Amino acid sequence: xxxxxxxxxxxxxxxxxxxxxxxxxxxxxxxxxxxxxxxxxxxxxxxxxxxxxxxxxxxxxxxxxxxxxxxxxxxxxxxxxxxxxxxxxxxxxxxxxxxxxxxxxxxxxxxxxxxxxxxxxxxxxxxxxxxxxxxxxxxxxxxxxxxxxxxxxxxxxxxxxxxxxxxxxxxxxxxxxxxxxxxxxxxxxxxxxxxxxxxxxxxxxxxxxxxxxxxxxxxxxxxxxxxxxxxxxxxxxxxxxxxxxxxxxxxxxxxxxxxxxxxxxxxxxxxxxxxxxxxxxxxxxxxxxxxxxxxxxxxxxxxxxxxxxxxxxxxxxxxx
Amino acid sequence: xxxxxxxxxxxxxxxxxxxxxxxxxxxxxxxxxxxxxxxxxxxxxxxxxxxxxxxxxxxxxxxxxxxxxxxxxxxxxxxxxxxxxxxxxxxxxxxxxxxxxxxxxxxxxxxxxxxxxxxxxxxxxxxxxxxxxxxxxxxxxxxxxxxxxxxxxxxxxxxxxxxxxxxxxxxxxxxxxxxxxxxx
Numbered sequence: 025x026x027x028x029x030x031x032x033x034x035x036x037x038x039x040x041x042x043x044x045x046x047x048x049x050x051x052x053x054x055x056x057x058x059x060x061x062x063x064x065x066x067x068x069x070x071x072x073x074x075x076x077x078x079x080x081x082x083x084x085x086x087x088x089x090x091x092x093x094x095x096x097x098x099x100x101x102x103x104x105x106x107x108x109x110x111x112x113x114x115x116x117x118x119x120x121x122x123x124x125x126x127x128x129x130x131x132x133x134x135x136x137x138x139x140x141x142x143x144x145x146x147x148x149x150x151x152x153x154x155x156x157x158x159x160x161x162x163x164x165x166x167x168x169x170x171x172x173x174x175x176x177x178x179x180x181x182x183x184x185x186x187x188x189x190x191x192x193x194x195x196x197x198x199x200x201x202x203x204x205x206x207x208x209x210x211x212x213x214x215x216x217x218x219x220x221x222x223x224x225x226x227x228x229x230x231x232x233x234x235x236x237x238x239x240x241x242x243x244x245x246x247x248x249x250x251x252x253x254x255x256x257x258x259x260x261x262x263x264x265x266x267x268x269x270x271x272x273x274x275x276x277x278x279x280x281x282x283x284x285x286x287x288x289x290x291x292x293x294x295x296x297x298x299x300x301x302x303x304x305x306x307x308x309x310x311x312x313x314x315x316x317x318x319x320x321x322x323x324x325x326x327x328x329x330x331x332x333x334x335x336x337x338x339x340x341x342x343x344x
Numbered sequence: 345x346x347x348x349x350x351x352x353x354x355x356x357x358x359x360x361x362x363x364x365x366x367x368x369x370x371x372x373x374x375x376x377x378x379x380x381x382x383x384x385x386x387x388x389x390x391x392x393x394x395x396x397x398x399x400x401x402x403x404x405x406x407x408x409x410x411x412x413x414x415x416x417x418x419x420x421x422x423x424x425x426x427x428x429x430x431x432x433x434x435x436x437x438x439x440x441x442x443x444x445x446x447x448x449x450x451x452x453x454x455x456x457x458x459x460x461x462x463x464x465x466x467x468x469x470x471x472x473x474x475x476x477x478x479x480x481x482x483x484x485x486x487x488x489x490x491x492x493x494x495x496x497x498x499x500x501x502x503x504x505x506x507x508x509x510x511x512x513x514x515x516x517x518x519x520x521x522x523x524x525x526x527x528x
Contacts (some may be wrong), residue, residue, distance in 0.1 A: 050428075053429070053431070056431075057415070057431055057432050058416075059432065060432045060433060060434075064466070065468060066467070068466065071426070332426045333426050336424075337423025
């Protein structure tokens with residue numbers, strides 16, 4: 025079992041809930057310092073030289089896995105990604121055995137994505153004391169680095185977080201991203217968080233998270249500064265939630281017409297991959313208010329910050 | 345507040361002398377000069393040197409000074425972790441094929457300059473690098489010697505030499521502070 029982390033320090037990153045406000049902003053500030061590194065000629069710093077990072081993905085992912093790989097490489101860590109379709113887990117190896125084998129390869133940091141909620145916490149609970157675990161998405165539970173990079177992107181456009189109205193639109197029911205986003209936005213102290221979508225895709229008692237719930241997208245969008253559209257997670261649906269994707273777009277999709285309800289400077293975000301013409305119109309996704317590709321670039325800097333802070337040593341004890 | 349061991353006037357005189365020596369040194373080579381300060385004190389010293397260098401060097405000065413934070417290049421990640429408050433480095437002029445004048449406030453162990461050199465080379469390939477420091481505190485642990493230095497200040501083992509600024513620069517001898525990070 026891992027020892028209890030020092031308060032205010034990043035140990036594992038399993039969810040946003042439980043992070044302190046100070047640590048949240050330390051993560052964002054550190055990411056801000058890494059951002060220019062990702063844009064210059066030599067996109068690398070030697071901070072994690074000699075460390076080994078393993079990406080263990082039990083679910084398909086393009087952006088998240090690639091940006092975690094890039095982030096590790098830009099910190100000069102050795103990184104390998106285990107695509108579970110080609111690994112021993114397919115042959116019946118237990119998660120615990122997989123973990124022990126990776127530890128035997130002197131792994132320092134494990135990045136996990138898994139279809140089951142709690143999988144990352146399982147690894148964290150059983151990992152050797154020096155190993156850090158980062159959750160890259162577990163079931164419907166959490167996707168903390170996505171929420172951090174979204175908050176980072178919002179803050180770069182609108183540093184006045186306390187004044188902002190943010191609308192999260194779409195399939196909240198199946199979205200670990202939404203859950204983590206709501207937690208991050210609350211912790212950052214944004215003025216108002218709204219959630220909008222069809223009732224069948226909004227979990228019950230959502231209001232208890234401190235958000236306003238709308239089943240009319242137009243109302244949810246009124247005067248907001250930030251719009252986060254969520255992907256309609258068709259692969260997680262067992263039917264019955266929606267009549268059709270065309271119907272969904274007609275009633276809930278983010279179109280240019282609906283966008284006019286928001287504040288004139290509102291930014292449009294999406295964690296990707298986008299379903300054009302389902303949750304968002306192409307003109308909006310490619311429009312001048314869209315920061316969707318910026319989110320991808322920012323994802324590398326934010327994941328660098330998370331890795332560096334998780335793997336960084338505890339501060340040296342104060343000298344007398 | 346501590347008494348400065350070099351006050352504002354003394355620092356101004358020191359900067360004048362350093363600038364004179366630097367102009368003579370930099371004019372030996374025809375290539376343009378990119379000045380880069382090391383965060384934080386080194387950036388203040390670089391800013392203060394620029395007006396003194398601008399006249400004599402003229403067009404040989406490539407542009408405004410850069411400010412480099414070597415935090416991500418330090419060698420103590422395994423003992424102290426991510427340095428707090430590393431801020432984005434800002435290098436407004438390219439370093440490729442230029443004379444880079446690296447400027448810091450205090451040279452002590454030399455580890456910060458080692459880190460800064462690694463940082464500079466991730467921005468390009470300078471033709472040559474010169475090092476100017478306002479103060480040398482004896483105790484170098486690496487073969488790093490400045491080309492131009494303002495003065496040498498021996499400091500008791502537990503003390504610290506600190507440049508205060510940026511409005512008016514003064515050099516102070518500080519007693520050790522609790523919870524202080526080890527000097528770079």
